[in-house]
Amino acid sequence: xxxxxxxxxxxxxxxxxxxxxxxxxxxxxxxxxxxxxxxxxxxxxxxxxxxxxxxxxxxxxxxxxxxxxxxxxxxxxxxxxxxxxxxxxxxxxxxxxxxxxxxxxxxxxxxxxxxxxxxxxxxxxxxxxxxxxxxxxxxxxxxxxxxxxxxxxxxxxxxxxxxxxxxxxxxxxxxxxxxxxxxxx
Numbered sequence: 480x481x482x483x484x485x486x487x488x489x490x491x492x493x494x495x496x497x498x499x500x501x502x503x504x505x506x507x508x509x510x511x512x513x514x515x516x517x518x519x520x521x522x523x524x525x526x527x528x529x530x531x532x533x534x535x536x537x538x539x540x541x542x543x544x545x546x547x548x549x550x551x552x553x554x555x556x557x558x559x560x561x562x563x564x565x566x567x568x569x570x571x572x573x574x575x576x577x578x579x580x581x582x583x584x585x586x587x588x589x590x591x592x593x594x595x596x597x598x599x600x601x602x603x604x605x606x607x608x609x610x611x612x613x614x615x616x617x618x619x620x621x622x623x624x625x626x627x628x629x630x631x632x633x634x635x636x637x638x639x640x641x642x643x644x645x646x647x648x649x650x651x652x653x654x655x656x657x658x659x660x661x662x663x664x
Contacts, residue, residue, distance in 0.1 A: 505607055605651075620640055
């Protein structure tokens with residue numbers, strides 16, 4: 480049982496660094512998309528720098544963190560008595576559903592990363608700013624599930640997440656108006 484706490488600690492450390500990578504990579508996507516609209520030579524200088532930063536973040540921090548967080552999670556779930564017991568609990572099934580959505584989010588970020596590395600801009604900065612909130616919503620859902628350990632009470636957490644998302648979108652619209660107003664001056 481003692482080694483279980485080490486596994487859990489390592490899992491949490493890599494979950495934190497994985498989310499840090501996901502939060503920051505989308506911010507770098509915003510900067511890359513904005514750089515595409517700059518005049519030369521500023522455009523080329525910024526794009527080159529953002530590509531380097533994105534590459535390093537994605538392959539040195541984000542992907543390894545995702546792999547290691549998953550490795551320690553599977554080890555805890557499959558090879559410890561506590562993990563085996565958790566697999567029988569409904570809240571864990573819901574949590575694993577959110578983790579699956581997180582993997583999908585990560586893979587979509589990878590697709591966007593590859594496009595931007597090839598100078599393909601298929602999304603607006605506004606889309607990216609909203610997309611960045613996806614990881615936040617998943618994080619809230621998973622944390623509430625793990626702390627509450629209840630497959631029913633998590634619904635209140637999801638209602639809170641939805642309300643939180645509405646607030647984020649309202650804040651985003653407010654921020655967009657301020658940016659547009661300041662750019663006209």
